[in-house]
Amino acid sequence: MAETIYIKNMVCPRCIAAVTETFHQAGIAPERISLGEVQVTTMPDELQLEKIQSTLEAQGFELLNRGKSAIIAQIKSAIIEQVHYSKEPLKVNFSTYLSEKIHQEYGSLSRLFSSVEGVTIEKFITSQKIEKVKELLHYDELNLSQIAHQLDYSSVAHLSSQFKKETGMTPSAFKKQKTISRNTLDQL
Structure with missing residues (x-):
């Protein structure tokens, strides 16, 4: 049966690649790696775990206890x-x-x-959605209606209202800025 190891700050595909490499360097072949967790067939021994932990910490990750x-x-x-x-x-x-x-x-x-x-979880979800809206506005490939649909907002008005509440500006005003201020996902 597979064991799961949880890792904090693992928030993107590049993080998965870095964690995969770290486990391979420690001599562990993970069964599956997804955001925030690594499944292994057998748990690493203490020496391997120490090596994994120190390498992950140097990269900004943290091994978590099961609690x-x-x-x-x-x-x-x-x-x-x-x-x-x-x-x-x-x-x-x-x-x-x-x-x-x-x-x-x-x-x-x-x-x-x-x-x-x-x-709250809801506030965390909102902050993640707003960060995704910022990204999509920055790339300018979708209009506000498409962004609202993609992120499951009930309407453009709802998205705009939540965006203004979180950022202090409308999506249009945000889009017009010369410097786009965005947060990294692990800081939200």
Whole structure:
């Protein structure tokens, strides 16, 4: 049976490549690697784990214990994966998606996330969506209506309202800026 190792700040495909390389250098061939987690057939021994941990820390990652930190990392990774990398919109709401993905009741996930992170899961989702909107506006390939549809907003007005509330400016004003201010995903 596969064991899962959780990693904090693993938020993009390049992160997956870096973590994959780190595990291979330690002599471990992961069964599967996705955002925030690595599945291995057998757990690394203590020496391998130390090597993996020090290499990951040098790259800005952190190995997590199976407790609360690991669950928080799973929640964040699932949200980031859905908002930033999924080509298909969710067919269910985020609470159902997270419960099914993490195999825990949403209420307990929500309470844990809020108590540890100091913000609600919904606020975290919103900040991720707004960051994705910024990216899409910057690349100027989609209009606001297409962006709203892609990110599951009920309307352009809803997206614009949430964008202004989060950034202090309208999407149009943001787009006109000469310098685009964006945050890295692991800082949200």
